[in-house]
Amino acid sequence: MNTILKREQLSPQVFRFRIDAPKIAQKRKAGQFIILRSSEEGERLPLTIANGNAKEGWIEIIFQVVGLGTRLLSELKQGDSLLDLVGPLGKPTHVENFGRCICIGGGVGIAPLYPIVCALKEAGNNLTTIIGARNKSLLILENEMKASSDQFIVATDDGSYGHHGFVSDVFNNLIAEGKKFDFAIVIGPAIMMKVTTGLTVKNGIKTFASLNPIMIDGTGMCGGCRVTVHGETKFACVDGPEFDASGIDWGLLVKRLDSYKLFESESLKKHACRLEGK
Amino acid sequence: MTENKNERFIKTKMKEQSPAARVGNFNEVPFGYTEDEARKEAKRCLQCKKPLCVEGCPVEVKIPEFIKCIADGEFAAAARKLKETNALPAVCGRVCPQEEQCEIKCVLGKKGEPVAVGNLERFAADWERENSQISIPTLKPKNGKKVGIVGSGPAGLTIAGELAKEGFDVTVFEALHEAGGVLVYGIPEFRLPKEIVKKEINYLEKLGVKIIRNYVVGKAATIDELMNEEKYDAIFVGSGAGLPSFMNIPGENFIGVYSANEYLTRSNLMKAYKDDALTPIIRGKSVVTVGGGNVAMDSARTALRLGAEHSIIVYRRSEAEMPARKAEVHHAKEEGIEFNLLCNPVEILSDEKGFARAIRCIRMELGEPDASGRRRPVPVKGSEYEIPCDVVIIAIGNSPNPLIPNTTPDIEVSKWGTIVADEKTGRTSKKQVYAGGDIVTGAATVILAMGAGKVAARSVVEDLR
Numbered sequence: 001m002n003t004i005l006k007r008e009q010l011s012p013q014v015f016r017f018r019i020d021a022p023k024i025a026q027k028r029k030a031g032q033f034i035i036l037r038s039s040e041e042g043e044r045l046p047l048t049i050a051n052g053n054a055k056e057g058w059i060e061i062i063f064q065v066v067g068l069g070t071r072l073l074s075e076l077k078q079g080d081s082l083l084d085l086v087g088p089l090g091k092p093t094h095v096e097n098f099g100r101c102i103c104i105g106g107g108v109g110i111a112p113l114y115p116i117v118c119a120l121k122e123a124g125n126n127l128t129t130i131i132g133a134r135n136k137s138l139l140i141l142e143n144e145m146k147a148s149s150d151q152f153i154v155a156t157d158d159g160s161y162g163h164h165g166f167v168s169d170v171f172n173n174l175i176a177e178g179k180k181f182d183f184a185i186v187i188g189p190a191i192m193m194k195v196t197t198g199l200t201v202k203n204g205i206k207t208f209a210s211l212n213p214i215m216i217d218g219t220g221m222c223g224g225c226r227v228t229v230h231g232e233t234k235f236a237c238v239d240g241p242e243f244d245a246s247g248i249d250w251g252l253l254v255k256r257l258d259s260y261k262l263f264e265s266e267s268l269k270k271h272a273c274r275l276e277g278k
Numbered sequence: 279m280t281e282n283k284n285e286r287f288i289k290t291k292m293k294e295q296s297p298a299a300r301v302g303n304f305n306e307v308p309f310g311y312t313e314d315e316a317r318k319e320a321k322r323c324l325q326c327k328k329p330l331c332v333e334g335c336p337v338e339v340k341i342p343e344f345i346k347c348i349a350d351g352e353f354a355a356a357a358r359k360l361k362e363t364n365a366l367p368a369v370c371g372r373v374c375p376q377e378e379q380c381e382i383k384c385v386l387g388k389k390g391e392p393v394a395v396g397n398l399e400r401f402a403a404d405w406e407r408e409n410s411q412i413s414i415p416t417l418k419p420k421n422g423k424k425v426g427i428v429g430s431g432p433a434g435l436t437i438a439g440e441l442a443k444e445g446f447d448v449t450v451f452e453a454l455h456e457a458g459g460v461l462v463y464g465i466p467e468f469r470l471p472k473e474i475v476k477k478e479i480n481y482l483e484k485l486g487v488k489i490i491r492n493y494v495v496g497k498a499a500t501i502d503e504l505m506n507e508e509k510y511d512a513i514f515v516g517s518g519a520g521l522p523s524f525m526n527i528p529g530e531n532f533i534g535v536y537s538a539n540e541y542l543t544r545s546n547l548m549k550a551y552k553d554d555a556l557t558p559i560i561r562g563k564s565v566v567t568v569g570g571g572n573v574a575m576d577s578a579r580t581a582l583r584l585g586a587e588h589s590i591i592v593y594r595r596s597e598a599e600m601p602a603r604k605a606e607v608h609h610a611k612e613e614g615i616e617f618n619l620l621c622n623p624v625e626i627l628s629d630e631k632g633f634a635r636a637i638r639c640i641r642m643e644l645g646e647p648d649a650s651g652r653r654r655p656v657p658v659k660g661s662e663y664e665i666p667c668d669v670v671i672i673a674i675g676n677s678p679n680p681l682i683p684n685t686t687p688d689i690e691v692s693k694w695g696t697i698v699a700d701e702k703t704g705r706t707s708k709k710q711v712y713a714g715g716d717i718v719t720g721a722a723t724v725i726l727a728m729g730a731g732k733v734a735a736r737s738v739v740e741d742l743r
Binding site (some may be wrong): 256 | 532549
């Protein structure tokens with residue numbers, strides 16, 4: 001049941017698990033997510049489905065270690081099983097032939113962007129993809145993204161690879177070159193999405209962003225994942241996770257993401273102490 | 279003689295943890311009857327020829343019969359009698375509002391206190407479980423018909439038990455990682471220990487009910503797919519009223535503002551009250567709960583146990599209009615919950631980091647009766663005041679979960695989003711699809727949902743015969 005078929009470490013803090021999940025593999029669409037639990041005391045972790053194969057019956061998730069929950073997950077090995085796995089959840093990405101699409105991914109947000117890029121490509125769009133990370137070692141899915149895009153640009157904050165700077169700078173350069181786009185999708189850290197969608201929206205591009213607020217049940221029951229979009233409260237788990245970026249209250253999202261920062265760093269510390277026997 | 283007569287009119291008290299002790303733990307508040315106490319209470323029952331109490335019970339528990347068994351010291355027989363009509367007696371004995379269902383009809387209540395039906399039900403179910411006397415009733419032979427049940431809350435579990443006894447092949451689909459619905463995520467440990475829910479669900483599994491956890495009907499498969507591809511002959515929807523309502527006031531999305539569902543789910547289902555749990559919960563020093571129902575009481579009392587120095591209920595009407603059970607309000611008061619009645623929140627204020635720091639309320643006065651027959655609360659101009667707090671819990675109700683209605687195009691839905699189902703049969707507009715519980719009535723009680731499960735079970739038996 002939900003065995004980890006393959007475990008890869010993509011960067012120091014980022015892991016890719018291939019999980020045996022035939023039902024979800026069959027049903028999932030671009031933009032949807034799963035929720036998993038790795039242990040009895042564990043949290044319910046929401047993660048976007050990064051890839052899947054209906055025929056072979058697996059899905060892939062890519063996650064970054066941020067708290068104790070993701071740390072414990074990362075410590076599972078190939079052949080181990082997840083305790084719980086539920087999905088697919090959330091609304092799929094609205095995919096159609098928009099024309100010229102710009103897909104922008106940052107950090108571990110490149111993972112959820114990948115299935116959307118594939119779906120947009122399949123729908124006949126012309127794709128420009130920008131992916132970025134703090135440095136080269138944190139960059140994921142470069143080859144996969146490149147293969148699905150018509151135009152592909154990499155950026156790193158420290159200049160260790162590709163363009164030196166942010167993905168938003170790269171986008172600005174494209175606009176300066178006179179490039180036009182009909183549709184944009186942006187996924188990454190909240191601050192990156194805030195800045196980048198600010199630019200795409202300013203340039204009159206219909207833009208969606210995929211949000212990752214704190215979540216528990218994933219079916220609309222708890223309301224923990226509420227975000228404000230165009231002045232209205234929405235639940236990311238059932239109304240999203242993708243929303244019209246022009247109406248997202250980014251400030252609130254950023255604040256809410258930090259709700260348990262202290263708790264998380266403390267529980268990570270405790271875990272480290274236990275491991276080292278202190 | 280007079281003394282005896284007087285005794286007949288007085289309920290046998292159930293001992294409970296003292297308020298001072300219980301606010302420091304999550305253990306159940308009442309201890310339950312001893313065998314002697316139970317027999318003493320059972321002997322008060324007049325064994326009416328035409329028992330009115332049974333009429334008040336949504337699942338038609340054979341009340342005088344099971345009470346007679348207790349009076350005779352036949353405790354296992356009492357439990358079996360209960361289970362003939364009620365699959366979850368240990369749950370009902372604890373959370374049913376008996377005071378407005380069976381006990382209110384008790385003849386003894388006219389001159390004194392009614393028989394403590396709920397306490398006795400709890401006793402019999404607990405005795406059977408604790409003495410490992412749980413027996414499986416004779417099941418009808420398998421009839422080869424498959425029934426799928428959406429949601430493992432009170433409605434779903436009840437119909438599952440009924441149909442399993444009737445020989446159906448029953449599968450329950452639960453979205454969460456644990457079965458029980460509101461019994462596990464909503465009602466706190468100190469009111470309904472989760473071990474008891476687990477045991478009652480184990481009992482259903484022993485009857486042959488299959489429970490598939492982590493399965494969201496409407497996402498993993500729609501109702502049509504279950505019927506057409508997976509060959510279910512009938513589907514019962516008991517998906518509950520799982521969408522929390524908010525007040526739409528400024529500041530409602532600040533950190534530390536929870537829906538009661540989220541707060542209770544973190545504490546109950548995810549065990550955030552335990553030290554080793556990985557799911558966090560903000561342990562507020564001053565916690566304001568908005569609302570006057572049982573869920574509000576549960577939230578405010580949970581906050582106390584999580585270390586709040588002040589746990590404050592804010593309710594816009596007066597105590598008389600509070601929908602919570604009297605016993606719950608009483609327990610809450612004993613524990614030191616502060617009640618700010620006739621006041622209504624208008625805004626939540628935060629610090630610069632977005633953490634809630636106070637709630638601004640306005641005083642209310644009662645005006646003319648409204649559509650519900652209760653006097654309408656009207657704001658008193660200029661009476662705004664602030665209550666400092668670091669956690670706010672919104673417990674003003676839930677609306678139906680739209681997942682099933684949205685993915686089942688041919689099922690009739692009311693303007694409130696509830697599924698339209700015949701009260702007497704549970705039948706919906708879609709053939710061989712039934713519904714009951716909060717998804718039909720809007721947020722109500724455990725026992726009403728169980729009653730609906732029972733009604734629908736009868737229709738399934740009739741329709742699939």
